[in-house]
Amino acid sequence: MKKSIRRLDESVSSRIAAGEVIESPASVVKELLENALDAYARTVRVSLRQGGKGRIVVEDDGHGIPFGELPLAVERFATSKISGTEDLEKIGTLGYRGEALASLAAVSRLEIRSLAEGSSGGGLLKCTAGVIEAHLEIPVEKGTRVQADDLFFNLPARRKFLKQAASETRKVGRLLRDYAVAYPEVDFSLSCDGRAVYSTAGVRERRELLEEQWGNDPAIHFKKSRTGDMVVEAFWQPHSTGGRLTSTVFVNGRRVTDPVIRAALSSLGAEASGLWFLLIEVPPGFVDVNIHPAKAEVRFKDSGEIFQAVRATAELLVTVSAGEVRTSFRGDSTWQISSPPLDAGVAGNVRTRPEVFPQGGSLFARVSSPPKQAK
Ligand SMILES: Nc1ncnc2c1ncn2[C@@H]1O[C@H](COP(=O)(O)OP(=O)(O)OP(=O)(O)O)[C@@H](O)[C@H]1O
Numbered sequence: 001m002k003k004s005i006r007r008l009d010e011s012v013s014s015r016i017a018a019g020e021v022i023e024s025p026a027s028v029v030k031e032l033l034e035n036a037l038d039a040y041a042r043t044v045r046v047s048l049r050q051g052g053k054g055r056i057v058v059e060d061d062g063h064g065i066p067f068g069e070l071p072l073a074v075e076r077f078a079t080s081k082i083s084g085t086e087d088l089e090k091i092g093t094l095g096y097r098g099e100a101l102a103s104l105a106a107v108s109r110l111e112i113r114s115l116a117e118g119s120s121g122g123g124l125l126k127c128t129a130g131v132i133e134a135h136l137e138i139p140v141e142k143g144t145r146v147q148a149d150d151l152f153f154n155l156p157a158r159r160k161f162l163k164q165a166a167s168e169t170r171k172v173g174r175l176l177r178d179y180a181v182a183y184p185e186v187d188f189s190l191s192c193d194g195r196a197v198y199s200t201a202g203v204r205e206r207r208e209l210l211e212e213q214w215g216n217d218p219a220i221h222f223k224k225s226r227t228g229d230m231v232v233e234a235f236w237q238p239h240s241t242g243g244r245l246t247s248t249v250f251v252n253g254r255r256v257t258d259p260v261i262r263a264a265l266s267s268l269g270a271e272a273s274g275l276w277f278l279l280i281e282v283p284p285g286f287v288d289v290n291i292h293p294a295k296a297e298v299r300f301k302d303s304g305e306i307f308q309a310v311r312a313t314a315e316l317l318v319t320v321s322a323g324e325v326r327t328s329f330r331g332d333s334t335w336q337i338s339s340p341p342l343d344a345g346v347a348g349n350v351r352t353r354p355e356v357f358p359q360g361g362s363l364f365a366r367v368s369s370p371p372k373q374a375k
């Protein structure tokens with residue numbers, strides 16, 4: 001017999017919703033480090049116990065959360081990053097849904113400590129399974145520290161599916177290394193079970209950060225191209241013996257997987273095999289980031305344009321590094337890289353994610369001068 005339709009209890013619905021956003025320690029770290037970057041942090045420290053299954057801590061020196069707003073930070077759909085539907089058309093921050101902390105709070109024992117820029121006292125918020133247990137004024141260092149213990153302790157089936165600590169740690173390490181390349185102006189570090197395992201302190205060159213991941217043999221090639229308002233920076237390490245093509249892609253400072261970009265690289269064939277790291281900047285209105293629950297995919301308004309831009313940049317990089325200078329590109333004859341292509345080395349100290357896209361101006365107008373930092 002059919003059961004009647006009933007509204008789920010909040011404690012059940014919040015856990016179901018949380019499952020869309022929080023899948024593993026790496027997805028927790030991704031959300032927390034994106035919050036830190038949105039807060040203009042210059043230092044992001046991550047530490048894990050048991051690969052994050054025991055404890056995940058992300059500390060930043062960003063602008064912090066005002067004491068009175070701490071309870072809102074763990075409420076669903078509460079955000080400081082957008083306010084109206086029109087903002088959804090031009091998202092310039094990594095977060096926008098106001099879901100990450102609420103989701104994390106629903107499936108862990110959460111503690112947030114924060115000192116907001118300009119305030120004299122800090123605050124602590126403690127939550128267990130989404131229920132606020134404490135909201136106190138306490139002394140806090142500048143910035144924000146989020147600690148999540150016992151991930152999925154209240155969803156045993158989900159917890160059982162977490163991978164071994166070593167595997168979760170590897171995923172988090174990979175995530176931090178990728179973000180470190182995308183944000184060379186930020187110092188990232190990772191420690192696991194009390195042992196420091198990764199730090200980018202003071203390293204500002206993307207190439208150097210990539211060499212730490214990929215090694216420097218064979219050499220890493222670089223090309224930056226601009227067409228209209230779109231900028232593509234591509235790093236490529238060819239495979240000496242052919243083989244697979246692996247790509248890491250950031251669009252407007254967000255790590256995504258995108259079939260159009262992958263297809264653009266693959267269309268170059270075996271010649272382009274190897275490791276790719278692409279940083280693509282487009283005006284926020286050119287891309288819809290609100291299409292995936294974990295914000296891991298985007299949709300371009302004009303995917304043909306992005307295909308051509310990526311393909312042309314990659315082809316130039318592959319042909320020039322192979323010593324063959326070609327005068328024209330295959331494909332759409334309307335595509336042009338602005339001449340000359342910008343290939344002036346590695347853009348250290350450039351914050352790649354524009355907060356406010358300059359009207360018709362250069363994508364690189366906003367360099368190394370974010371708004372005021374936390375004191
Ligand atoms: N590290 C941080 N520094 C400063 N403010 C923060 C930090 N983390 C969270 N916040 C504040 O708490 C709010 C809620 O964070 P949460 O991650 O849940 O949502 P969001 O980032 O707005 O959107 P999304 O769910 O897409 O991540 C943010 O809008 C921001 O105002």
Ligand SMILES: [Mg+2]
Binds near residue numbers: 100
């Ligand atoms: Mg967020």
